Amino acid sequence: MAEFIDLVLLAMLALTALRVIFLKDLFAVVMLFGIYSFLSALIFVNLDAVDVAFTEASVGAGISTVLMLVTLALTGRTEKENKRSTVLPLLVVTVTGAALIYGTLDMPPFGDPNNPIHQHVAPRYIEESPKEVGLxxxxxxxxxxxxxxxxxxxxxxxxxxxxxxxxxxxxxxxxxxxxxxxxxxxxxxxxxxxxxxxxxxxxxxxxxxxxxxxxxxxxxxxxxxxxxxxxxxxxxxxxxxxxxxxxxxxxxxxxxxxxxxxxxxxxxxxxxxxxxxxxxxxxxxxxxxxxxxxxxxxxxxxxxxxxxxxxxxxxxxxxxxxxxxx
Amino acid sequence: MLEQHLAVLPIILPLIAAPIALILGRSLLSWGFATLISGLSCFVSWQLLVAALSEGVLSYAVGGWPAPWGIELRVDAANAFVLLAVSAISTLVLIYSKDSIEKEIEKSKHTLFYTAHLLCLAGLTGILITGDAFNLFVFLEISSLATYTLVSLGSDRRCLTAAFRYLVMGTIGATFILIGVGLLYMKTGTLNMLDLASRIHFYESSRTINTGLAFIMVGVSIKLALFPLHMWLPPAYTHAPSAVTAFLASTATKVAVYVMIRFIFTIFGADHVFNEMGMDLILMALAIVAIFKCSYMATVQSNVKTVLAYSSVAQIGYMILGVSLVSVTGLMAGLIHIFNHALMKGALFMAVGAVFYRVGSVDIKAFRGLGKQMPLTMAAFTIAGLSIIGVPLTVGFVSKWYLVTGALEQNNWMIAALVLVGSLLAVVYIGRILEAAYFQKLPEDTDPSTVKEVPWLMLAPMWALVIANIYFGIDTSITTEAASSAAEWLFQNNNVQEVSQ
Amino acid sequence: MNLILDYYNYWIVVFLMMTGFYIVISANNLVKKIVGLNIFQTSVFMLYISMGKVTGGTAPIVVEGVTQYSNPLPHVLILTAIVVGVATTAVGLSLIVRIKRAYGTVEENEFENKDDAI
Structure with a gap:
């Protein structure tokens, strides 16, 4: 079930991010960013990172969005048309993305408790910290x-x-x-x-x-x-x-x-x-x-x-x- | 009691001093305080270098938690050496700032300037000393944020766009480092550099680890302005206040070079990065292009700060070239050049700042006739300029000497020749400025009585660096000893140590 | 099929990261660049949090009778990274405000033409 919710949220995130690319109305762009931030906070909750979700919601969706809106009030809310070439950015992003996808192929599987990060260093935090630190x-x-x-x-x-x-x-x-x-x-x-x-x-x-x-x-x-x-x-x-x-x-x-x-x-x-x-x-x-x-x-x-x-x-x-x- | 805390002091001294400087509020007071603190960290760095040379590695577990659970600070000959250069330059620049920023930054922002300078220093020392990959990212961001602020304090409006470009590129670089560290963590489960090094070994041919390596290298390359990712540097150095340029040019990129060395040698292992991934060839090619392209760019600029900024990118090329030779001599040349270049560029940018202080411009035209009007400043500029070219009896010669030796050791005549030809380009761009200063007359519309020497608080640190340029050019024993033991240490410790569990 | 189940999360996160990265390097408007930077960083945070998840685990707060917790370390790192992100955003946005006042525009191509920036 958690995986399904995760997938739905990720799909919504992808749609939000893609929409930002094409929108010229910056007010809408900033609002979409707020939504993006909230959705990622939900993903964080779903992945058990409640503290992170709390921070993301108050900072990303809260403070960052407010600051962006104030900036828009000072700089104008529409992006002007321009004739920038999109070839180079697309190329850079494709190469970087391909490198990352290549890197994922040897990654430890998602959610597996036998992954290295759950075996080394973290066990002490989980097992000892309630005793050592007392929280x-x-x-x-x-x-x-x-x-x-x-x-x-x-x-x-x-x-x-x-x-x-x-x-x-x-x-x-x-x-x-x-x-x-x-x-x-x-x-x-x-x-x-x-x-x-x-x-x-x-x-x-x-x-x-x-x-x-x-x-x-x-x-x-x-x-x-x-x-x-x-x-x-x-x-x-x-x-x-x-x-x-x-x-x-x-x-x-x-x-x-x-x-x-x-x-x-x-x-x-x-x-x-x-x-x-x-x-x-x-x-x-x-x-x-x-x-x-x-x-x-x-x-x-x-x-x-x-x-x-x-x-x-x-x-x-x-x-x-x-x-x-x- | 302080003996045992030596390793943490260079970070926390400026870190704690920054908010105090803000509270002090008055320009003169915060200047004195910041200079004092910077001087103290310089002294501590000296002690650390001495300790590292005699005892080897100093390890410090912050919070009393042993690595890899807590954050470890590690001082060895290599980073103590760079640390000393950074804190010494910081102190000299702070002394110089008092009069220099008077003309460039409005009075109400002086305290903010000193606070940001201390924050930047704390960030840089943190990057150097930390033994934890994520902690490095945190300190990187402290120094970066302070740097963006410092650049944006310039008097020309173009400093704003320069700072913004720097901010965007710098943040992309930092995010790349974050991705890279994340991939390493995912595969090894640790963030401690030493522990990472021992655990990476199991996975060396893993695609995830190699991608992580690539992302870290690209991220660090942005931070150290390796060609072709250097586009943020010339505008930032041109439009920042002179004192800021003098500080950044001689410290920030050097620290990033050190980070690259540290990741290559102590985490991934030179063998893996160079022999298996073949990264030495990529670095060497980029370094050579940087030397030639940017030295050429330096010869066609009209703004002297821009000339020196492009020269910096070229000089970073020399450092990376040294690293890419994959030999103790090559690495030693790179490390020595980190130190030496800090001395040269610090002096040059201070001299340029002095010209701005009197003439109000840093265009080559503004240098006409200054040889007579500001003899001390221009003499400092000349000596430091000769050092950039690599004339014997200056530190520049020492750097080039070891670089050429390193190349010849491998019978790489091509590289040796290229280094020498690169120096000829330096003759051109430094020569143009000297020609204006000594062989052209002061423009007729300027009143000669207004163009005179700058206050001694600006001259003294400038000349301290010039004298260091000559001293370390003649008596090379201190720098070569430190750099060679650092380089040998980096190569020896390549065979990975286990962290006790 | 196994491959997809193991990695779908990371692949989508990579797609999100690259979308943000694309916005940063292609946008002409500076505010949009900052939005892109934030999307880029937030997606990197998701990469970290995804790797901390343990199937069947719960949030890393001690509760009686629970033995399987997700990994707290990535959470700690990302808490720090979020703060760093908002700090950068604040400084970036104030630079934009100043740029608007100095140049009268926040469109990159416009001020590059006005001042022959190097």
Whole structure:
């Protein structure tokens, strides 16, 4: 049954992707991408990757799509006709695709439990991590502890993105924005619904943040969801209003703080005589130490991701306001 | 206490310093802080090189988890050598930046510049030190994102399209690497490089592994700007701020060359890649075309930064040529040239940045008469230029010497001759600029009193590199010792070691 | 038949990857290029997640009485890769916004003609 669902979803993905090639209406292209992202999240659920599905849905279908739409608002929504030759791209893609198909022929069969990746390295994660790290969610254990250095790197990637976006689009102060141009202040239904939703979204974000050890979720997803609550607020009540709740400069501080919080756990464990990011040294009992470490670094990830996503939205949003004022 | 953590420090120093630099906020403060941190990592890298040369390999298990379950950092003579070059150049460039970016980047973005520079440094050192194939991808993306940001800080609007092109090609390259690593993982079940090396052995003739190898090679080739995948490099280097170009030209592509060496030698094994897959011939052909095509392109450009950018692609050709000779001497020539080229291009781009600082243009026409007006800058440019050509007593000569020796060892007269002819093209493109600087007069409409030497904070790092160019050109013992032990190490460790389970 | 059952998933994923790759290198509009890049990357994520699947396994969260779990490691890698993807997208899109302001267009052929880009 799972295979059948997989096949149907893959076919839908193929149709979506093919449609993107030929469409000239970029608004539709971006919407199709959102659909593509959601469909792949479904595939991830079907293939047991619930954490990945959660992230893909909130990031790919959520943040990425929103950013693309904002960009379209600034750059125009139709692709112009052009006479580019499609011969070379087709050739490149055919050769690359053929190489990959050739590579699949020796691949271990799909879903076979005897495949090398299920025999080497991963068994320890599956069998030992509930004891060694003490969390039921193995993805969180591997992400935050065994491969904690990757996750530190990932947090820094997010931080770098904020640096890039701020360097390119700039930070705007509250005074620069015209208050009356912003938001949907005359839409009463929207305002009331938003007021009801925002606390719930934030509550959900906190749940995802702290429940990530036991179920799907964690700092990254929580940060994105919390940012979504503020983005909703900014959309309905206007950017200036949002700026007065959390300012852009303050967000930069938060983004830095999250990275530093993560890294300081690593430094502290060095100070305690362990290797960098060795959480076992944080407490007398190694498993308890692992748990403390993971809670703190997940918090660091959550803070940075929240601050960066919101900063990026502010930067793009300010650009739209600026073009409206013109 | 810090002794045992030596291997992780070059990564986490700049990594932690980046957000602090952002918090500091003030231009001068973040400059001082970034320079200090970069200097510290340079010192740590030196210690690491010393330790690696005496003790062999240093392994560090991040998080206390042993490989292959956790992420391992591995420092050996080869990467410690490149690491030292990267962190030294980073420090010199940071010193140089203070005045240089004053004219090129608006004041409010200075802190962002230093933060991005530190992030880029952290990414590059991470790529060099990590012993985990996926971790390499993560650090690759940190350095790439920081690089796109740095390039887009340029003062000309063309820096934006250059950065965008770089972003698209760079991301395609990174995604190819991701596909390649995925295929290897699928077949072996591990991501640790050493463990990969031992397990790949079982499957060497597998189509999946070979496809993975091909994808990684193409992805890395984009990152190191191997002809014909170099199209992103000339615009990016031309339109980025001078300090950024000086840093990237002497570090980013070199690190990618090292990644290629590491994948070929320590993961797949030179025997498999070269003898069975025949990749040495492909690399050699591409390297030779790169040397000639791009040296020729360099001779017809009017923008000096573009000239040097094309020259960089040609010089990368020399490095790859060394690798493709499949001999200890060839590999050693490649490694030495990584280090030496960093010294030359760093000095050249700094000199060009100094000209921009005073004249406001980097067109060849803008160099007219500068020999008299800016004698120190142009002297630095001349010496570094001679080094690119490969004149004796400069480091360029040392690189070419070992490259030619490596070719002659195999009685490959053709390659030796081609290397020498390639140098003649360098005479042409460097000569054109020197001719303008020394034999033409300052344009009449410029006031000679405005065109004078640049501040000493720009001259000092430039001359430090020039002196290094001469010093390592005369006393070759340090570089050759490090490079030859690195090359021998890479060849010896070709016979695969088992990871204890 | 066995061959198809074993590999159909990977073949379709390869097709999706190549569709995304084609959009990146053929699109003239920069926003569309970024969309293509995202489709390309998302499809690579599917390659990783597909290999982590174990038939009859469940999500890698400990539940009483379950012995067969899918492989958590590819999930961890892809979580990281998704984040890297969105970071690149954000920087790419802000470059597009700036390019639009500087050149007045986001169609590749148009600005290449305007500025003789090398």
């Amino acid at each position: 039921p969610n193995m993805v969180t254990s591997v992400l935050a502890s065994y491969r904690g250095f990757d996750t530190l790197g990932e947090t820094v990637v997010v931080f770098s993105a904020a640096i890039g976006v701020i360097a390119l689009l700039g930070v705007r102060r509250r005074e620069d924005l015209a208050a009356e141009e912003s938001g949907f202040l005359t839409h009463h239904v929207l305002r009331v619904v938003a007021k009801m939703l925002i606390p719930l979204i934030i509550l959900f974000a906190l749940y995802v943040q702290f429940h990530g050890d036991f179920g799907p979720g964690g700092g990254f997803q929580a940060g994105v969801i919390a940012a979504a609550a503020f983005i909703l607020y900014a959309l309905v009540f206007g950017l200036p209003q949002a700026f007065s709740v959390v300012g852009a400069k303050f967000l930069q501080l938060m983004a830095s703080f999250g990275v530093l919080l993560y890294a300081s756990v690593g430094l502290y464990s060095m100070f305690k005589g362990g290797q960098f990011l060795d959480y076992s040294k944080l407490a007398a009992d190694p498993v308890a130490g692992q748990h403390y470490g993971i809670i703190i670094i997940e918090l660091g990830v959550g803070i940075t991701v929240f601050a960066v996503m919101l900063s990026i939205f502010y930067a793009f949003g300010s650009q739209v306001e600026r073009s409206n004022v013109k």
